[in-house]
Amino acid sequence: MLNIPALKGIYRYHEFIGPVLPLDAVIYLGEGHTPVVEANDRLRAMAGLRFYYKNDGQNPSASFKDRGMASALSYLQYLIRQGHVEDVLAICASTGDTSAAAALYASYFQGKVKSAVLLPRGKVTPQQLAQPLGSGAAVFEIPGVFDDCMKIVEALSENYRVALLNSKNAWRILGQESYSYEIAQNFEYDMAEKVVVVPIGNAGNITAVISGFLKFLDTGIITHLPKIIGVQSEHANPVYKYYLEPEAEKRKFEAVAVRPSVAQAAMIGNPVSMPRVIHLVDAYNKKSGRQNVFFSEVTEQEIMDCQLTANRNGHVACTHGGECLAGLIRARQTGQVDGHETAILDSTAHALKFSGFQDMYFQNQFPPEYEVVPDPKLINTPQLVRPADLKHVPEPGKPLYGDELAHFVRRISAEIATLLDLKKI
Ligand SMILES: Cc1ncc(COP(=O)(O)O)c(C=O)c1O
Incomplete structure (x- = not known):
C-alpha cells in the first residue's frame, strides 16, 4: 500500500478522511507523517513532564494547513473530473499559512483551479507573503485583521461562484484530522495518559484534532481519548475567555479585539469554528466521562521565551509551537496536567516562517504593544x-x-x- 502515491500522505487514512474519493483523485505533494521528536532531559525538566514536538512545519508549505488543503483540493479534483464544476476559483482569507497551502495545491492543477487569497496587510510575515506569490496566486492585501478578511471571503462565497477554502470547508477539517490519526499510530494506539497540546486561532485545528480522536475511539482503534489542551495568547483569547465560566449554561461567546501577537497566525478574535468547538468539546468530555479538554492562556513573553528555548534544544518550533510549550508549562502549574503524563505539542509551522520575531527579540526591537522584553541569556547575534x-x-x-x-x-x-x-x- 505504501507504494501507492495516493496513500503516501494523509490519505493513508483514506477510510476516515474521504472514502467517497477514488484514489486516483487524491493529490499528494508530500504532506503528512511529520516527525514526532522527543524533548531532551533539559526541556523535560523545564516542563515537568515528558513531551514531544510533532513538527507540522515539515509539511510541503511548512505548516499543518497542507493536510486540509490536500484533502479539499483532492475533492475539487474529483468534482471537476465528474463534470460537476469547471474553472474553479478557490478563495481563502488567511493569516499567512492557509494562503500558502491553498496557493501551492491550487498551482498543481494548472488551468483547472485558480486561487485567490486575501491577507490582512502587514499582518503576515514576508516569508508567508512570498509563498502564494511564488505559487502564482492572485494575492489581495486588505486593511484590518484576519477577521475582516474572513467577512469578505464569506461575502464573496455567498454571492459568487467560488470555492471557499477556509476551515469552514468540511474537507479541510477532514484532512486535518489526519494529525490525530498519526499521533495515535505513532504511540501504538495507546492514548492513555497522553496530552495533545494545540494553539487556537480560527479553531479549525482544535476541532479537527478532537474530531479525529473521536472517530478513532468510535471505531475501536483507540480505547482512550487523550487529554486536549487548547492554548491562546492573552492578546487573542476569545476561546479561553469563553471557557473561563465553569457552568456551561452561563457561558456566553464574545469576540475580542485582538492585539499584536507573535503567534500571529492565531491572532483571531472571532473564530469561525466556535460553534463546532462548543459542540465537540462537549461531546469529547461526555465520551471521556470527565473533563478532558482544557484551555490555557499564555503571555507573549512566555511564547517567545519558550520558542527560543525549544529551538536552542534541537527543535524547529514556530512561535505557535512556543505557545504550546508555554501552555503546557502553564497547564502543569495549574494542575491541568500531571507529571506522569506524556504531551505531544503541535509545532504548527516551521520556525523560519516567523524568524522576524526572533530577529526582533535578538535585536531588542519589539514594539511596546507586544510586551516582550528579551532575556539576555536567549539573545544571539552574529x-x-x-x-x-x-x-x-x-x-x-x-x-x-x-x-x-x-x-x-x-x-x-x-x-x-x-x-x-x-x-x-
Ligand atoms: C502556524 C499556525 N498555527 C496555528 C494556527 C491556528 O490554527 P486554527 O486557525 O485552525 O485554530 C494557524 C492558523 O492560521 C497557523 O497558521
Missing part, C-alpha cells in the same frame, strides 16, 4: 570578525592567494580562537 589591521580580505570575485591568504586565515582563526577561549593543541 559577530563580525574583521581585525582592523588586516590590510587584505577576500571579496566576491577577488580571492586572496599565497601569503596574503595564509595571513588572512591565521589572523581570523586566531581571533575566533580568542573569542571562543579555545585551548591550543
